[in-house]
Amino acid sequence: MAKDYYGILGIRRDASADEIKRAYRQLARQFHPDVNADPEAQEKFKEINAAYEVLSDPKKREIVDLGGDPLGPGGSAGAGTGPFVGFQDIMDAFFGNAGPRGPRSRTRAGADAILRLELDLNETAFGTEAPISVDTAVVCQTCSGAGTAPGTHPTSCDTCGGRGEIQSVQRTFLGQVVSSRPCPTCQGYGTVIPNPCAKCGGDGRTRARRNLTVKIPAGVEDGMRIRLAGQGEVGPGGGPAGDLYVEIHERPHDIFSRKGDDLHCRVTVPMTAAALGTRITIKALDSEETVDVRPGTQPGATLRIRGKGVPHLRGSGRGDLHVHLDVRTPTKLTSDEERMLRDFAHVRGEEVAELSRQKGGFFSAIRDAFNGQA
Numbered sequence: 211m212a213k214d215y216y217g218i219l220g221i222r223r224d225a226s227a228d229e230i231k232r233a234y235r236q237l238a239r240q241f242h243p244d245v246n247a248d249p250e251a252q253e254k255f256k257e258i259n260a261a262y263e264v265l266s267d268p269k270k271r272e273i274v275d276l277g278g279d280p281l282g283p284g285g286s287a288g289a290g291t292g293p294f295v296g297f298q299d300i301m302d303a304f305f306g307n308a309g310p311r312g313p314r315s316r317t318r319a320g321a322d323a324i325l326r327l328e329l330d331l332n333e334t335a336f337g338t339e340a341p342i343s344v345d346t347a348v349v350c351q352t353c354s355g356a357g358t359a360p361g362t363h364p365t366s367c368d369t370c371g372g373r374g375e376i377q378s379v380q381r382t383f384l385g386q387v388v389s390s391r392p393c394p395t396c397q398g399y400g401t402v403i404p405n406p407c408a409k410c411g412g413d414g415r416t417r418a419r420r421n422l423t424v425k426i427p428a429g430v431e432d433g434m435r436i437r438l439a440g441q442g443e444v445g446p447g448g449g450p451a452g453d454l455y456v457e458i459h460e461r462p463h464d465i466f467s468r469k470g471d472d473l474h475c476r477v478t479v480p481m482t483a484a485a486l487g488t489r490i491t492i493k494a495l496d497s498e499e500t501v502d503v504r505p506g507t508q509p510g511a512t513l514r515i516r517g518k519g520v521p522h523l524r525g526s527g528r529g530d531l532h533v534h535l536d537v538r539t540p541t542k543l544t545s546d547e548e549r550m551l552r553d554f555a556h557v558r559g560e561e562v563a564e565l566s567r568q569k570g571g572f573f574s575a576i577r578d579a580f581n582g583q584a
């Protein structure tokens with residue numbers, strides 16, 4: 211049975227020459243080995259090539275339409291068996307871009323750079339001006355980026371005649387395809403530098419350490435990046451510099467942990483203060499705050515002090531400070547204190563055990579209790 215060449219290209223039997231071309235181009239984009247590394251895609255692309263070869267040729271297409279197979283039994287005997295035509299060359303063949311693309315410029319844009327900056331909470335919260343130093347590429351002072359030794363100039367490349375690329379004509383089922391590759395002598399520049407600058411070796415730039423000051427706005431967060439336009443690496447041949455990104459890393463704080471613009475801290479209050487209520491003074495980031503601990507406060511209760519967190523980066527206002535209260539139970543009691551607490555428990559009808567406090571402390575007391583020796 212003859213192969214379904216129409217089905218392979220996904221077109222109707224009455225498809226026009228243009229539609230066949232379009233279908234092939236689309237499938238080449240999807241399955242060409244240059245753009246799709248899957249081995250199955252390679253097999254699929256062979257079939258697509260065979261289908262295109264057959265259907266783009268009116269004589270071969272007629273044989274298909276009469277129920278035959280112009281490629282003989284087994285299908286793709288002729289097509290797709292040779293080396294693949296490059297993906298870009300196929301696109302060029304269709305769009306007529308096969309002419310010279312011209313030499314590429316020695317001047318190219320520089321790369322972006324990233325720098326890590328560690329800051330304390332006070333600095334991220336209220337902003338700062340941080341000195342930074344970057345190791346980066348700068349324009350070569352000797353040749354001003356040209357890459358040539360003083361008094362010399364680049365000369366036209368003999369291999370490619372200054373075009374920067376070398377063309378070869380391939381005969382394929384698509385017809386003649388002109389394929390071009392960068393000239394190996396000049397790497398596509400069209401010129402060679404016979405006397406490179408001794409300082410930069412012809413690259414047009416050198417490494418240097420630069421010192422800058424970066425302004426950190428109030429309210430930045432861990433992981434944020436601040437962009438300094440044009441402070442990255444200078445490009446080859448003195449090309450425009452890339453950008454420098456300063457990535458903020460906030461050092462952990464001894465007292466405060468940060469969640470967004472809210473701050474959290476822990477404060478311990480004695481059991482009696484939690485029961486009776488008290489007034490405590492909190493050292494916030496930039497102020498002292500006095501807050502009331504209400505009578506009957508439970509362990510884990512939270513006090514919120516509004517507007518004492520980190521300033522918002524955008525807009526005005528600040529986050530809140532959350533004070534988490536730990537309630538401390540006394541670990542040692544004098545006999546007077548113990549008697550008072552027992553009286554207190556007795557008044558409230560609360561059950562307490564009589565664990566010995568003389569025999570080696572708390573743990574042995576528990577052990578004794580379990581062993582029934584208490």
Ligand SMILES: [Zn+2]
Nearest residue numbers: 350353407410
């Ligand atoms: Zn130089």
Ligand SMILES: [Zn+2]
Nearest residue numbers: 367370393396
């Ligand atoms: Zn060349």
